[in-house]
Amino acid sequence: MRLSGWICPAVAGACIVVCSVPASADPLADPFVGAPGLGDPYYPMDGNGGYDVGHYDVSIDYDPPSRWLAGSTRIEATAGQTLRTFNLDFAGPQVQMASVNDLPAAFVRNGEHELTVVPLLPLLPGLPFTVTVDYAGPAMDSEGAGWTxxxxxGAFVAGEPHSATTWYPLNDTPQDKATFALHATVPVEWEVMSNGMRTDDVLHGDKRIVSxxxxxxxxxxxTTVAIDRFSYLEQHRADGTPLLSAFAPNAEGNRETEQRLPEILDFAETLYGPYPFEVAGGIYVDADLEFSLETQTRPIYAPWTDLQTVVHEIAHQWWGDWVSVRHWSDICLNECFASYTADYLWPERMEGKNVDDEYRRTIQKYRDDPKFWNIPLENPGVGQIxxxxxxxxxxxxxxxxKQIGDEVFFVAVRDFLAAHAYGNTSMPELRxxxxxxxxxxxxxFFDAWLNRTAPPPEEYLFPESLRS
Incomplete structure (x- = not known):
């Protein structure tokens, strides 16, 4: 994610009646109930215990004039324990039906985003199962925190750390990554963009169905979906990777920047290893967003997007998407590396700037400013990520x-990413x-830079190669 107005100091089935969940549904009291949250230090109710998702298949039908959103999400998962009830995260339209293994299931919505499901038959550990949830109702405008x-x-989805719960039910935690498919039906005059490869785009009467x-x-x-009257930019990398980018009606001014996507991907690949996905691109919206977001393979870009922003979000395809945080307290893994790539490495290697001098000037400017140091980089705290x-x-x-040298630094970060490919990791593991x-x-060094709320001592602030 990159924030707007940010100036880097360094370089400018069948219906069933809803039932109540038994009082014994406390997972601490009942070993057959999946935990309603996974205890993230900042968002303890995010995610759910007792199962692991392998795949989401999301079908939506959206009518932009009425803002009516109807959906059916089918989840393929594996039980990690015996489950007589389990939770999904969902804050979208009214749920009409739930089924487990194609048998009707009872359900109830509770808390901020919990959808508790009670299957007709208990689920056994180690066995796969499916959950289908049908829902429909007015799509609520979350204004940049999900469905927008x-x-x-038109409409699009963007938001971090939450957004998906506004349009489909899921296990909403970076720790349970899964493959994803979308089938979207819209009026014929509208277009649909999402993650990954477009596998179908057909017209059926007055409807367009895109997969x-x-x-x-x-x-x-x-994950994301974007519905608008898009124009497109199709490109290819030298290795043949297809690049598809879309521009909302008032976002055409960003086309020139997006034309540099092959160059940006090539640059990031020299730093962090082969591009980890089969396609790439971008979605340029024209809403008044305060951020751009690294939605996988196809970032959502706000109208103020510049070259530095695109480099930042593309770096996230490695730092954040390919390799994801274990907890939100590990956010430096995502944002420190994406910011360093865009604010230091691109200017240094692609524009010939002396970033050592920029570093020294920044330290000189902010060294005595306590506000600059008052939030630690590792575990910054709730509301401060x-x-x-x-x-x-x-x-x-x-x-x-500068402390460990270029040869060690760049090889180490590349190897670290490869060691956690398509998985999760943490700041302590990086250290x-x-x-x-x-x-x-x-x-x-690590303690001074990552854990303390004061400027690091001179020896860590200016390693030998930075001393003028």
């Missing part, structure tokens, strides 16, 4: 690079991995 109404009358498939695992908040990682994260990574490659003890 565009000025054109998309994401064959690599994806976290829920990185999108703060210091943008402006201090690049400084930390540049200092780390341990980098330490295993370094020739000196980095304990004090």
């Amino acid at each position: 109404i565009a000025p054109s009358g 998309w498939a994401m064959t690599e695992p994806v976290a829920g908040y990185l 999108f703060t210091s990682v943008y402006y201090r994260g690049p400084l930390f990574l540049h200092a780390l690079r 341990a991995f980098i330490q295993s490659r370094a020739q000196t003890d980095l304990t004090g």
